[in-house]
Amino acid sequence: MTVVGLTGDEAIAYAVKQSNVDVVAAYPITPQTIIVERFSKYVADGEVKTGYVCVESEHSALSACVGASLTGARVFTATASQGLALMHEILYITSGLRCPIVMGVANRALSAPINIHGDHSDMMGSRDSGWVQIYAENAQEAYDWTLLAFKIAEDRGVQLPVSVNLDGFIISHCMEGVDVLEDQNVNRFLQTRKPLFTVDPEKPITIGALCFTDYYFEFKRQQVEAMRNVPEALARTCKEYRGMSGRNYDVLEGYGMEDAEAAVVCLGSTAGTAREVARKLRKQDKKVGVLKLWLYRPFPTEEVRAALGRVKALAVFDKAISFGAEYSALCSDVVTAVHTLKEQPKIFNVVYGLGGRDIQPSEIELVFNQALEAAKTGILKEKTVFLGVRE
Amino acid sequence: MTTTEKPGWKSLPMGGVVTEPGSALKYKTGDWRAFRPLVDRGKCVNCLLCWIYCPDSAIIRHEKWVEVNYDYCKGCGICAHECPTKAIEMVEEQK
DSSP states (O other): OEEEEEOHHHHHHHHHHHTTOSEEEEOOOTTTHHHHHHHHHHHHTTSOOOEEEEOSSHHHHHHHHHHHHHTTOOEEEEEOHHHHHHTHHHHHHHHHTTOOOEEEEEEOOOSSSOOOSOOSHHHHTTTTSSOEEEEOSSHHHHHHHHHHHHHHHTSTTTOOOEEEEEETTTTTTOOEEEEEOOHHHHHHHHOOOOOSSOOOTTSOOBOSOOOOTTTHHHHHHHHHHHHHTHHHHHHHHHHHHHHHHOOOOOSEEEESTTTOSEEEEEOTTHHHHHHHHHHHHHHTTOOEEEEEESEEESOOHHHHHHHHTTOSEEEEEESSOOTTSSSOHHHHHHHHHHTTOSSOOEEEEEEOOGGGOOOOHHHHHHHHHHHHHHHHHOOOSOSEEETTOOO | OOSTTSOOTTTSOGGGOBOSTTGGGGSOGGGGOSEEEEEOTTTOOOOOHHHHHOTTOOEEEOSSOEEEOTTTOOOOOHHHHHOTTOOEEEEEOOO
16 A cells, blocks of 8 residues: 555546556646646656647647547546636537546636636536536545546446546645555556547548438437446446455445435535534434435436435535526436435535635534424425525 | 438447448438539530539549539539530529
């Protein structure tokens, strides 16, 4: 076991270094910059053989990645916020052309007003772009999921791009002890990418052909099937990884969910804080639980339903707003997942942390108590709580 | 255009990849045409400017004149525009 001090961004760069990536094309943007900065140092120092393409924008970065991926290369990029927004049209091209690119996203708020701090507005705005979305809770998870992401993306039945999301600054810039694997173990785990198609003058193919009314729909249906294949590929990959690393990963992770009456559902670093609060409340004999989703797209509907089957009240934490919608993204998906349950839990949406505003344990405790109250009385006071906003 | 006789998503190559080279020949774009070029062989001097300019390679060369390949001619009219002897006339397609 080798534990090194790494920030979340550095942990991802380290994982990419070990993944024998053929091409990286990226453009710096806070709070992602350190990922590609550290990686460019590995390139400059000759520690990796990766082709590093300097480009003039994120739109070009992902476009170059798509071109490289179509030749059969293993490709990585990273971005955040406005950069992800600028990539938007290429996100759909990446998934549509079935490029298993892995992208680190250090989640950050979107302008305006301009802000550089962490929330999930960037990736939530891209949730229908056909990318697999994974959210890491800390630097260790960011490292592990980056390695796992290549294997899941390149799985024969998947062949989809995967984003590894980490909360801007909270994870991206926070240094933690990260247990890293030996290079040869990563090599054995990932091996070389085996593309389904490659660019070969001896066997010419056409990529990106025009598809009108008579074919387009069929290719979108293929993408649906690829998404459906993700959970099985993820389970298989995580099992193999467990054997090598001793660390357990899955589509989600519960704390106290066996007997919880009130629970919090969330993504990323907030799960750690929520778990601490839940631990404290359980010592006071309050039956609370935390459900953290590692996988957000495809949404693990069955697993969420199974985990929430016995819960009476639920607070779903969204670090983004879906303007004009009844609930924000995660809450909307959770409501969809549980709507067929015989006994419906009382669900309310907690919108929090926008523009990187800190969430305090005391605030989460307040939400737990609201949920416990709703579990007891069966009455919801509010459908959406804007936690920590000034009136 | 009927869509039921074409292959479904299960049998199509992933991501819209066309695995067979030269398959564009199977796509008869002639049915896009609104105007049909008609060649007057009496006026044609076989200069081949139409053959050079045709963006769809739809001009067929003969010994003394040219002919249009209506399987691929989209009716753009460039040939008629370029013809120095006005040997090509664009005639509206009949429905």
